[in-house]
Structure formats: structure tokens, C-alpha cells
Amino acid sequence: MTNQHSTENQSIEISEWLNHSEISDLGPIIYGVQVWGTQTNEAFQKQLLTWYHKEKRDLPWRQDKTPYHIWISEIMLQQTQVDTVIPYYNRFLNLFPTIADLADANEGKLMKAWEGLGYYSRVRNMQVAANQIQTDFGGVFPNTYEDILSLKGIGPYTAGAIGSIAFDLPKPAIDGNAMRVFSRLFGISADIAKAKNRKIFEKIGEYVISKDYPGDFNQAIMDLGSSYESAKRPNPEGSPVKGFTLATLAGRTDEFPVKSQKKKAKPHYYDALIIQNTDGKVLIKKRTDEKLLNQLWTVPLIEEPKEVNASEAVKHMVAETKENYAIDPIVMKQPIGQVKHVFSHQIWHINVYLAYLKSTQNQPEEYLKNNNQAWIIPNRPNDYAYPTVQMKIWQVFQAYLNNQFDKDK
DNA sequence: AATCCGGGGCC
DNA sequence: GGCCCAGGATT
Structure with missing residues (x-):
């Protein structure tokens, strides 16, 4: 040749x-x-x-x-x-x-x-x-x-x-x-x-x-x-x-080239909880000791073993916030929206719920710092790094607020 | 050697 | 819904 x-x-x-x-x-x-x-x-x-x-x-x-x-x-x-x-x-x-x-x-x-x-x-x-x-x-x-x-x-x-x-x-x-x-x-x-x-x-x-x-x-x-x-x-x-x-x-x-296919992502089911205090601020938490999205901030995310109905989810979220956030919110009975987020190896199906505090229950500064939690003004730029899935949750919240505003007019 | 780790663009 | 992208660490 x-x-x-x-x-x-x-x-x-x-x-x-x-x-x-x-x-x-x-x-x-x-x-x-x-x-x-x-x-x-x-x-x-x-x-x-x-x-x-x-x-x-x-x-x-x-x-x-x-x-x-x-x-x-x-x-x-x-x-x-x-x-x-x-x-x-x-x-x-x-x-x-x-x-x-x-x-x-x-x-x-x-x-x-x-x-x-x-x-x-x-x-x-x-x-x-x-x-x-x-x-x-x-x-x-x-x-x-x-x-x-x-x-x-x-x-x-x-x-x-x-x-x-x-x-x-x-x-x-x-x-x-x-x-x-x-x-x-x-x-x-x-x-x-x-x-x-x-x-x-x-x-x-x-x-x-x-x-x-x-x-x-x-x-x-x-x-x-x-x-x-x-x-x-x-x-x-x-x-x-x-x-x-x-x-x-x-x-x-x-x-060419020859390339074998990879296996597909597995579904996961989450509840996302947007908790507003009496100042209108929302609770977020930094993910620590996590492999996925470590050091990034999200609203409380509660994983369900499988797809669950709203009443089970609400029960689960109330128990979770008492246990890991030291607050006792009132959670709305139905989600305000859904988020689907695809990773290379997982697919997250998230129901987004809204909740309010009955009165001022803000945890002490010391508690917030030790537990990597913070209250933020929603939809305003800040220094906390959010993963894209959290940005999608914020969008659901914003759409809900816009909808409420239109109704009030 | 296989699995885990993000997100966006394209079809 | 699946594939692709200027991959590396971990198990």
C-alpha cells in the first residue's frame, strides 16, 4: 500500500x-x-x-x-x-x-x-x-x-x-x-x-x-x-x-467510532418545601457530606422512597422540619407545582410545597450557623450558590406568586 | 472495570 | 427520551 x-x-x-x-x-x-x-x-x-x-x-x-x-x-x-x-x-x-x-x-x-x-x-x-x-x-x-x-x-x-x-x-x-x-x-x-x-x-x-x-x-x-x-x-x-x-x-x-451505550438514569422522588417566615423570608440549607451537589444550597428537600400522595408527603415534611430544622410550619395541603430534573445518573421528580410559620420561630443565629441554614429574601440575588434544580424550584415559586398577584387584581 | 458526578443542546 | 460534550475520582 x-x-x-x-x-x-x-x-x-x-x-x-x-x-x-x-x-x-x-x-x-x-x-x-x-x-x-x-x-x-x-x-x-x-x-x-x-x-x-x-x-x-x-x-x-x-x-x-x-x-x-x-x-x-x-x-x-x-x-x-x-x-x-x-x-x-x-x-x-x-x-x-x-x-x-x-x-x-x-x-x-x-x-x-x-x-x-x-x-x-x-x-x-x-x-x-x-x-x-x-x-x-x-x-x-x-x-x-x-x-x-x-x-x-x-x-x-x-x-x-x-x-x-x-x-x-x-x-x-x-x-x-x-x-x-x-x-x-x-x-x-x-x-x-x-x-x-x-x-x-x-x-x-x-x-x-x-x-x-x-x-x-x-x-x-x-x-x-x-x-x-x-x-x-x-x-x-x-x-x-x-x-x-x-x-x-x-x-x-x-x-466509526464504535461506542457502547450507557445505562439509563434511575428515578428519585422528592418533596421540596418553601417555608416563609413572618418577614417573608425563605429557609435554605447547605448540602454537606453529600456526594451529589455537595456544598450547594437548596430549600429543604425530603426524599420519598416512591411516589406518594399529598397527605403522606405533608406528614413526612412536618416530621422532617421538626427533626432537622427545629421549626413547626403549617404546610399547604397540595403542591404548588412540579419540577423534573435530569442528571446523568438520576432523574428527580419533585413536588413543590408551600408552608408558613405561625409566628416568629426563627432559630438563633448560632443554630443557623452550626446547621448551615439561612433565611433569604426570595428572588433576589445573593451569595449562596444554588444548583440548577434549585433554580427550577425558585421558578415554580415565582410563577405561583405571579398567579396570586393576578388573582388579587 | 464499572459507577458516580451536572447541565445544556440537539434531534 | 437518548445521545453528546476539551473526564476524573472512587470503589
Whole structure:
């Protein structure tokens, strides 16, 4: 097989190769290395980088190569789309301009900066890592792959991304994007949902990456994966490296990558209780020692083992508020609305109830502080970080208030 | 090796 | 309703 792939003859040969391709654990990486020999490899890099330098996306974290900036962007971009990240990235950098600022940041302020972005352990791990940098690396972001990998919250993908972009280390950055692209480039049929198969793509990445411009190479793969080689609507025929994309040359783009499906989310049932005191303030509580939405604030949420009727729910909520909130509210007999919230592994079905205190029952300041509780003025911005599911509960409450107002007119 | 951890966009 | 997204930590 030659280095050229653009004729129809070759497509047949490539198709044949796809059926017999195998991956070696230790390299030289790909069985069909004669297809992607050194010569072809350099031609591929040149074609990819030329396209990237002409067409690359203009993104805030591409304005400079400050390791701290690259780091923030890479953590935010984990499982999160570019358009979602951009406003968070700019705000975060203004709030915490340096690694030292992040290390010393107040935790509540940190969570507020991440509010709504999801996977909240990311930002807590970043603060741990910021302190690692202060104590273990003299306040300077480490510049070797192993040291970068040693930081909390940084795995093989992120270490490769930061190392290549900020320090020109020739390490691949293998995420779902890169696996899809490499799968199509080489016709790799290994299931990209299986953890063990990631190392196959790391080997390929180490082999094909430009040693002169590793950061640009990795980012070019990312841009390619978000455009011509996207998961949803790829346009492989227009790809700047179509001539190197074996799956496409064989007319089999849609067979790659292979990805097994994940199991579906389980339903959970909750009562949400909006309790107003005589000042019109509402009780919220910080989730502590929780795995899900830890350190975030919500109104009292009471989980039911299964779907229950309103009278059972009210009974349960009254017992709960006595036990864990030291108050005795009057709960309305019917919910004012419903919220459905989907996580990757759980689906929450929530009935939202309203309640009032008979008289001033506000707990002492000392009690509120010790139990991570607070009374807030509803629908007014504050410093408490809410998860999105709480924002949905606030919306139900606001809709109820608007409805009442209309009735009174 | 599988499961847990968020949220939004798209079909 | 399911899939996808610049994944890592935990078990």
C-alpha cells in the first residue's frame, strides 16, 4: 500500500485493511504502519496544522499560553461544551486572577463562581491543586507531564492538554473528541466507551502528534472533532484531512467510532418545601457530606422512597422540619407545582410545597450557623450558590406568586 | 472495570 | 427520551 489515498483503487485496499487492522499494545502502534509511515505522518501534520492556523476558533483561552489560564479552561471544558464555558471562564479569571488567589479563595465564593456549571468537585479539586502548587512547586505551575498529572483533578487527558499547549510537551490529549477523530482516521473499531481502550488511542496520539507543535496539533484535533468530524452531523467529505481519513476513504465513516451505550438514569422522588417566615423570608440549607451537589444550597428537600400522595408527603415534611430544622410550619395541603430534573445518573421528580410559620420561630443565629441554614429574601440575588434544580424550584415559586398577584387584581 | 458526578443542546 | 460534550475520582 502506498502513501496516496485519493484514488478509487486505493479505497478498496483501505477497505480491506480496515477489516484486518489490529492494534498492538506496545507499538509500533498500528499493524498497518505502512499506510501511516513517517512520511505520511509528516504530510498529515502539515495539512492539519495549515488548516488549523487558518481556521482555528477564536477562543478566550487561546489569547495567551499562561498555564493557569489553560488549566482553568481545560477543567471547565471537561464534559462541557465550549459555548457554555466561555462566560464562566471570563468571570472566573476576573474573580481569581492568579493561582494564589484561587488557593486562598473563600469556598462559598468559589462555589458561586461555578454555580450552574455542574460537576462541582472540579472546582474544589482545583483549589486543592492550587494549594499543591503553592506548597510543592513554589507557587509555579509545574512543567513536566508527571508533575502536572500529580495535581488533584488532572488526569491523562488534561495533563496532556496543558502540557502540550502551555509547555510544548509532545503528549497527546485523548478525550472523547480525539478518540472519535482517530477512530475515523485509522478505522479503529475498539469501543471508545471502554476505559481500557483509551490507551490504544494514546499510543496512536503519541505516534502521530507533531513534535514541533504539539499544542497546536492537539487543538487542531479538537477543532476537527467539533466541526468536520463531529459526532452528530459530521461532514467528512469536507475535512481538510479527508485524504488521510481511512474510514471515509473506504466510504464507511458512519461505522466509526464504535461506542457502547450507557445505562439509563434511575428515578428519585422528592418533596421540596418553601417555608416563609413572618418577614417573608425563605429557609435554605447547605448540602454537606453529600456526594451529589455537595456544598450547594437548596430549600429543604425530603426524599420519598416512591411516589406518594399529598397527605403522606405533608406528614413526612412536618416530621422532617421538626427533626432537622427545629421549626413547626403549617404546610399547604397540595403542591404548588412540579419540577423534573435530569442528571446523568438520576432523574428527580419533585413536588413543590408551600408552608408558613405561625409566628416568629426563627432559630438563633448560632443554630443557623452550626446547621448551615439561612433565611433569604426570595428572588433576589445573593451569595449562596444554588444548583440548577434549585433554580427550577425558585421558578415554580415565582410563577405561583405571579398567579396570586393576578388573582388579587 | 464499572459507577458516580451536572447541565445544556440537539434531534 | 437518548445521545453528546476539551473526564476524573472512587470503589
